[in-house]
Amino acid sequence: MRLKREFAAFRLALEPLSFYQKFEHLCVLVLTALIAIVIVFSIWHLALKILFSILSSTFDPTDYSVFQAVFGMIFTVIIALEFKRSLLVLAERTNGIVQVRSVILIALLAVVRKLIILDLKQTDALQLFALAAAILALGGVYWMVRDQDRRHREARARG
Numbered sequence: 001m002r003l004k005r006e007f008a009a010f011r012l013a014l015e016p017l018s019f020y021q022k023f024e025h026l027c028v029l030v031l032t033a034l035i036a037i038v039i040v041f042s043i044w045h046l047a048l049k050i051l052f053s054i055l056s057s058t059f060d061p062t063d064y065s066v067f068q069a070v071f072g073m074i075f076t077v078i079i080a081l082e083f084k085r086s087l088l089v090l091a092e093r094t095n096g097i098v099q100v101r102s103v104i105l106i107a108l109l110a111v112v113r114k115l116i117i118l119d120l121k122q123t124d125a126l127q128l129f130a131l132a133a134a135i136l137a138l139g140g141v142y143w144m145v146r147d148q149d150r151r152h153r154e155a156r157a158r159g
């Protein structure tokens with residue numbers, strides 16, 4: 001009964017949209033479902049990998065390469081979760097504007113993941129400098145977008 005009500009509410013929400021907006025909404029829902037499947041299997045794979053490593057006595061969390069591998073996999077799942085959340089936010093909106101803050105946040109998470117899994121012994125200084133520049137640039141853009149959103153909220157509250 002609840003599912004029937006939710007489906008009816010979904011149809012009512014889609015009614016005022018144009019054909020292309022309905023198509024866009026359907027694409028976002030399909031992508032969300034696919035990412036959810038990937039996340040479930042990623043968590044399952046991560047859990048099995050850690051469990052088998054513990055059982056075979058090869059799991060040493062103090063070993064830097066093990067730390068890199070485990071936290072790299074965890075950050076991959078976090079990035080996928082953030083991507084799925086941004087798609088769900090997009091699906092709830094009636095206009096097709098992608099949230100720039102979400103895209104920047106996902107990019108920041110990806111760069112941080114790269115820094116965590118980076119082998120510092122085999123990385124040259126130029127690559128580290130490029131990653132630091134990317135983090136600074138993304139952080140600056142995130143700050144500007146956040147500041148612009150704050151100003152828009154204040155302007156709407158005043159007017």
